[in-house]
Amino acid sequence: MKSILTDIEGTTSSISFVKDVLFPYARRALPGFVATRGKDPDVRRWLDQVAAETGGVCQDEMIVETLQGWIDQDRKHTALKALQGMMWKDGYGQADFTAHIYPDAVEALRKWHAAGHSISVYSSGSVPAQKLFFGHSDAGDLTGLVTDWFDTEYGGKREADSYRRIVQALDVPAAQVLFLSDVVEELDAARQAGLDTVLVDRRQDYPTPRTGDATHGHARVEDFSAITP
Numbered sequence: 675m676k677s678i679l680t681d682i683e684g685t686t687s688s689i690s691f692v693k694d695v696l697f698p699y700a701r702r703a704l705p706g707f708v709a710t711r712g713k714d715p716d717v718r719r720w721l722d723q724v725a726a727e728t729g730g731v732c733q734d735e736m737i738v739e740t741l742q743g744w745i746d747q748d749r750k751h752t753a754l755k756a757l758q759g760m761m762w763k764d765g766y767g768q769a770d771f772t773a774h775i776y777p778d779a780v781e782a783l784r785k786w787h788a789a790g791h792s793i794s795v796y797s798s799g800s801v802p803a804q805k806l807f808f809g810h811s812d813a814g815d816l817t818g819l820v821t822d823w824f825d826t827e828y829g830g831k832r833e834a835d836s837y838r839r840i841v842q843a844l845d846v847p848a849a850q851v852l853f854l855s856d857v858v859e860e861l862d863a864a865r866q867a868g869l870d871t872v873l874v875d876r877r878q879d880y881p882t883p884r885t886g887d888a889t890h891g892h893a894r895v896e897d898f899s900a901i902t903p
């Protein structure tokens with residue numbers, strides 16, 4: 675029985691929701707968030723990490739500007755991702771938005787869960803952000819479908835060792851895990867670690883189909899209905 679490991683942005687959910695709703699929300703919220711929560715140790719530890727890594731950026735205003743720049747560049751930095759998750763908590767809590775999830779993904783995840791497949795998530799978004807995302811999705815609370823959550827604390831998504839660590843945590847043979855992603859470099863890394871892979875190539879997110887050499891030899895589908903784990 676295959677274990678499913680899925681990416682979020684571009685795979686279960688649209689890239690546009692993340693780029694056009696979540697990221698701008700966090701960008702706008704950052705100055706007020708740092709001003710009001712900056713002394714909270716759970717927040718401070720990440721701000722201090724940003725300051726240390728950017729050498730000389732020590733005033734909170736400068737840290738905010740650095741983080742806003744990282745949002746604009748779509749940096750997958752663990753500190754940024756942790757802070758974004760904390761800010762999105764308010765947005766979900768106030769019902770400012772719900773998280774986009776493709777209906778075909780909801781249907782497949784429900785079907786696979788009912789059939790006994792274990793389902794895990796691996797995203798650059800922090801684990802708390804992933805839980806908020808699935809907990810406040812367009813289709814309601816889907817957290818009950820997911821047994822394990824992995825973020826960049828396990829390593830970058832384009833590094834084979836990250837998948838080796840995840841498989842160890844799942845305690846199943848690598849070949850028993852099916853990784854779903856919209857990014858071929860992530861699939862390459864997962865395949866290198868021995869996982870089975872599927873490229874999710876959605877027209878809404880990628881107007882030009884990625885076929886032939888562009889798939890890097892990974893199985894390719896246009897939505898979850900075509901996946902048979």
Ligand SMILES: CSCCC(=O)C(=O)COP(=O)(O)O
Pocket residue numbers: 681682683684692696750755758796797798799800803804807831
């Ligand atoms: C689950 S939080 C929102 C997504 C996010 O911040 C992100 O960077 C998405 O990266 P992914 O690895 O899911 O493509």
Ligand SMILES: [Mg+2]
Pocket residue numbers: 681682683684685855856857
């Ligand atoms: Mg993705």
